[in-house]
Amino acid sequence: MPKLIDIVTFHEPPVPAGQSAYLPGAGPSPEIEITEWNDAWPEQFQLLAERVREALGWRALAIEHVGSTSVRGLPAKPIIDIDLIVADPNDERSYVPALQRAGFELRVREPWWFGHRFLRHVDPACNLHVFGFDSPETIKHRIFRDWLRANPSDRELYANAKRKASGLSRDAGEHSMQYNARKEAVIREIYQRAFIAMGLIEAPPGQ
Numbered sequence: 441m442p443k444l445i446d447i448v449t450f451h452e453p454p455v456p457a458g459q460s461a462y463l464p465g466a467g468p469s470p471e472i473e474i475t476e477w478n479d480a481w482p483e484q485f486q487l488l489a490e491r492v493r494e495a496l497g498w499r500a501l502a503i504e505h506v507g508s509t510s511v512r513g514l515p516a517k518p519i520i521d522i523d524l525i526v527a528d529p530n531d532e533r534s535y536v537p538a539l540q541r542a543g544f545e546l547r548v549r550e551p552w553w554f555g556h557r558f559l560r561h562v563d564p565a566c567n568l569h570v571f572g573f574d575s576p577e578t579i580k581h582r583i584f585r586d587w588l589r590a591n592p593s594d595r596e597l598y599a600n601a602k603r604k605a606s607g608l609s610r611d612a613g614e615h616s617m618q619y620n621a622r623k624e625a626v627i628r629e630i631y632q633r634a635f636i637a638m639g640l641i642e643a644p645p646g647q
Contacts, residue, residue, distance in 0.1 A: 442576035448640050450628065451577075453552050466547040468615040474508075474515045474606045481509040484564040485520050491561075492524060492568070495542040496535055501525040501573055506581040508602070511588045515599055517616075519565040523578045529555035529570045544568055553577075580631070587634040594630045601626040 455461055485505040492500055507521025508514040526535050530551055539559055540546070544566075548558035554577055557570040571578050588595045605622035612618075635641045 442574055442579060444640060446576040447579050447583075448635050449576075451553065456552060461548050461550045463547055463549060468617045470615050471517055471519065472606050472609045472614065472616055472619040473517065474602055475518050476515050477513050478509075478518065481516075481518075481520060484566075485510070485522065488520055488522060488561060488564060488566050488568075491542045492522070492539065495538040496526075499526055499535055499538075501527065502578075504578065504582060506569075506578075506585050507567075508598075510585050511595065513599075514588065514595060515602055519567055521567050522569065523581055524568055524570045525573050525575075525578060526570060527573065529557050529572050532557070535570070539568070583634050583638070584627075584631060587630065587637075591633075594633065598623075598626060598630060 482505070489503045489505070492503055502523070502525040504523040504525075505520070506523050508516030509518075509520050528534070532546075532549075536546055536557070536559075544559040544561050546557065547560050548556070550556040550558075554575040555570075555572050556575075556577070559568040559570065560566070561568060569577075588598060601623050605619050608622060609615075609619040632641070636643045
């Protein structure tokens, strides 16, 4: 199981020398436009989750709807984010071919970051993130989702940050990773409140 320190730490390991996270022909997405909440997103998640279950059976240890499309009322890029947990994400033969037959395309391979793999699905649009059962990242994603669902003030704070970041990135001709960087300070601010409320970290003196 993940250690507490790993859950509350933001891991950004450097790409090893001579390697790339992106497979040939892949790169950061140019998609940075966000739309207002769409009631179709939960249904799209269910459709995609069923495709993953049909492809992998019991090898899909968990399938979680995460990201902004999982939080009712949040504006978001119209792309469903899913965390898929498998026994060993580095054993691609055990899940990638089956997912490819189901319409997913492997785009990113990051064995140095908790074995992360990223696959894309076009219709419905989906970012499928694959981690192992011992990855702290999936826990962080659920914490952020559940906190925003339950806390309207932080949900609105994040919505405003997303709108601002999208506009600035669009005007600057940036890609999705640069858009994400523009939101990072607000994301970490919200995480800190969630971690404190859940007893995972102590509040700074004076709070």
